[in-house]
Amino acid sequence: MAEAKSVHVSVVSAEEEIFDGPAEFVALPGEVGELGIYPSHTPLITRIRPGAVRIKRPDQAEEELIFVAGGILEVQPYEVTVLADTAIRGRDLDEAKAMEARKLAEENLGNRQGTVDYAKAQAELAMAIAQLQAITRMRRKR
Numbered sequence: 335m336a337e338a339k340s341v342h343v344s345v346v347s348a349e350e351e352i353f354d355g356p357a358e359f360v361a362l363p364g365e366v367g368e369l370g371i372y373p374s375h376t377p378l379i380t381r382i383r384p385g386a387v388r389i390k391r392p393d394q395a396e397e398e399l400i401f402v403a404g405g406i407l408e409v410q411p412y413e414v415t416v417l418a419d420t421a422i423r424g425r426d427l428d429e430a431k432a433m434e435a436r437k438l439a440e441e442n443l444g445n446r447q448g449t450v451d452y453a454k455a456q457a458e459l460a461m462a463i464a465q466l467q468a469i470t471r472m473r474r475k476r
Contacts, residue, residue, distance in 0.1 A: 338373035340392050343414045345400050347421040352400055359390040360414050362407065363464075369407070371414050378409040384464035386424070386471055387416060399424030401468045403461050427469050436462035 340356040360371040363385035382405050389398040405418035439459035 338412060341371065341373040341375070341412055341414055343389055343416075345387060345389075345402070345416040345418060345421055347402075347405075347418045349420075352418075352421045352423060353389060353398065356392055357389045357414070358392050360387065362387040362402070362416065364407065371409055374411050375409050375414075377411070378407070380407050381405070382407050382416070382418075384461045386464070386468040387421075388471075399468060399471065401427055401465055403464075422465075424468060427465055432462050432465040432469065436466065 340358055341360070343353060343355065343357045343360055344351065345353040358372075362369055362371075363383040365381045365383060369380075369382075382402060384403045385401070387400045387402055389400070391398060401422045401424060402416065402418040403420040405416060405421075408415045408417070435458060439455050439462055442455035443459065
């Protein structure tokens with residue numbers, strides 16, 4: 335049996351389908367570290383952390399980048415599905431908004447008085463940092 339050259343990838347959020355098509359390779363932030371998925375990968379289901387999903391399409395030299403704010407990954411030998419809490423195409427990321435969100439989350443974490451939800455502030459900080467890292471990675475690719 336010939337080795338498959340691509341795997342079908344779907345990235346969806348509650349709002350919309352972000353990506354649907356073939357890929358030679360997919361990399362994303364798994365719960366315990368970076369995951370790399372090639373065609374014929376062993377079946378897997380795991381949670382994913384906020385960060386960049388990198389998709390290498392067979393017809394493009396550059397990787398496609400999608401920011402996800404966590405979710406679930408399901409891998410079958412010829413299909414990869416990313417069910418994201420929130421997903422944003424790399425080209426749609428807004429650095430100024432991400433920096434402002436990071437600043438606000440850091441201020442909330444520094445506020446030792448009263449009504450701050452620390453778990454929420456930590457999650458917001460992690461998401462803002464992951465977005466800024468995705469933007470940095472996109473810039474390096476150009």
